[in-house]
Amino acid sequence: MQIILLIVNLLIITLISRNYGAEVYGEYASAKSFSVLIGTAAVLSLALVVTRDRAKNQNSDLIIFVNSYRVVLENLLIAILVIIPASLILNRNLKMSLLFLFSFVINELIHIALAYFQSKGDFITSSKQIIYRTLAYGTVSIFILSYKISILYFLYFQVFLLFISFLYAHYSIPEKSKLIALKNKDNNKKHLRQSGKKMVLTTFSSALISEFDILILALFYNGSMLGVLAWTRRILEILFQIIAASLDILFPELSKETNFNKILNIRKKLLIFSVILFSIPLSYYFIVDIGSELFTLLLGSEFKDVSKFTFQVLFALPLMVWSRVNIIYARALNYELRITKAIIFTCFLSFVIYYVLNSNEYNFPIISIIMSQFLLAIVSTLSIRKSYA
Secondary structure: OHHHHHHHHHHHHHHHHHHHOHHHHHHHHHHHHHHHHHHHHHHOOHHHHHHHHHHHOOOOOOHHHHHHHHHHHHHHHHHHHHHHHHHHHHOOOHHHHHHHHHHHHHHHHHHHHHHHHHOOOOHHHHHHHHHHHHHHHHHHHHHHHHOOOOHHHHHHHHHHHHHHHHHHHHHOOOOOHHHHOOOOOOOOHHHHHHHHHHHHHHHHHHHHHHHHHHHHHHHHOOHHHHHHHHHHHHHHHHHHHHHHHHHOOHHHHHHHOOOHHHHHHHHHHHHHHHHHOOHHHHHHHHHHHHHHHHHHHHHOHHHOOHHHHHHHHHHHHHHHHHHHHHHHHHHHOOOHHHHHHHHHHHHHHHHHHHHHHHOOOOOOHHHHHHHHHHHHHHHHHHHHHHHHO
């Protein structure tokens, strides 16, 4: 499922870049990052909450699904009120931002419905649904983008397909007739909100690590340069997500581990693993020129500098992975609030670095990204150490 998602998304952003140019892709990427951060806060990671609660009690009331939908949709209204003025202040494309927000929220509704299966350990059913949706999404999107139809129509289609997928996911839940008969039962929205507020802390922290750089770069750059930087940052993000997905297995293992020395020993091994990742940018150095030709061939001449920037920005990869390790530890050991505060504070410091390095005649966008991720890695490490000290 993850491989298919990766291939389809890579193909789509390649078509957007090649057929619409670096400027349009830059606006597309920055609007998406902006909406993901607001959407993450709005949905409260309720898909994870429902999965956890249902896993603990398979006989729990099915009203949890309906109430989760309600909480998400109520928060969507608040998110819309936030994103409209924020888009104007940050000079982001409002239509794109709203469409990305709707897509993000509906996608969370889908995962809430699929939590019914995942809580039972049935990942095959949920993965099949996502694969079918991804293939349909990829097929139609390629048609729209190949004919250079307005990028907005591509986003309208995305929202429509996700909504249809949500309906399918919801009505695939067995015992769905019970959902209609539960209107008079006790409302558990308060429990969902409280659980979601705690669960979303580390999810939002992860989103900041992934999306903050593109969001801030969009404040200092525009046009084709923003598109080139967004592509560079997206390559870094793809590699990070592949590695981060393999690290997620740590969460359940650390959650049940009671031997503190063993927890520290795992952490030392992960630090060594993170350091080894510096071999990736060092290896890429030998194919920078080949990469430049490849990016020019695939994306167009506007993107010829992507390869050079990629070599430089890959030095941030081990730092991002180590920050992810810290977040997993915080989530497993119940240090969510402390590390979230630390990461939000670090983002303010990172903004200052961006401002100093990029608001003069000497622009250093790649150095800004690396320093931002360096700060996140250092501060999140100090937060964890202070927590378990």
